[in-house]
Amino acid sequence: MNKRGQETRKHIKKCACSLFAEKGFKQVTMKDICEVAKLSRGGLYCHYESTRQVFQEIVDDMTSEQDNEIDLRIEQNQSAVTILDDILIKYENEMFDSQSSLSIAIYEYFSIRDMANQKNALYEQYLISANTWRKLIQYGIDRHEFNEVDISAVFDIIVFSYQGVRMYSKLMPLDKETPSRIIKQIREILVKMKDDSDSI
DSSP: OOHHHHHHHHHHHHHHHHHHHHHOSTTOOHHHHHHHHTOOHHHHHTTOSSHHHHHHHHHHHHHHHHHHHHHHHHHTTOOHHHHHHHHHHHHHHHHHOGGGOOHHHHHHHHTOHHHHTSSOHHHHHHHHHHHHHHHHHHHHHHTTSBOOOOHHHHHHHHHHHHHHHHHHHHHSOOOTTHHHHHHHHHHHHHBOOTTOOOOO
8 A cells, every 4th residue: 555545544543533432433434434534435435344444443553553662662672660651651641531532432343243253353452462561561570670460460450440441431520530540559569669679
């Protein structure tokens, strides 16, 4: 695909993402995406066949973006604490920003009956994200920046608290301190205290 085509797809996904965050997955149509992206039906269908295809690519992009960023920063030998802090700041901001949350759309998309008969795509996304976090946490442990922890358990705390807050924030008023408290606790679980002695 040429550069112009890639830019068009990127534009379509950005516009569609706002719609999915606002209306959920089931209420968004290809016509809606055409209108928001200011494209003809032919222009949109030239790139995507359905809202499912658009949404799946958005989810895939979000997963691969974090995976690639963490891999790159590990290759650059950056501090595990710095990488973690950057991710946690991003997560905290996203938990505050309920307007752009895709949690409801994700629930609707992955609960579609005929999707359930296929390989569980949401679980596949979970496994990819778990592997990414496993790499980062083990990297931090190996560098003596993180505590020895149950990596799978810590990942579950991170992913389910993050998605839970984003889901609930769409459905009810949320204490503004909730994301900050969660992020603080995750950091305390992982990051070694300054006075912790560890022979290298």
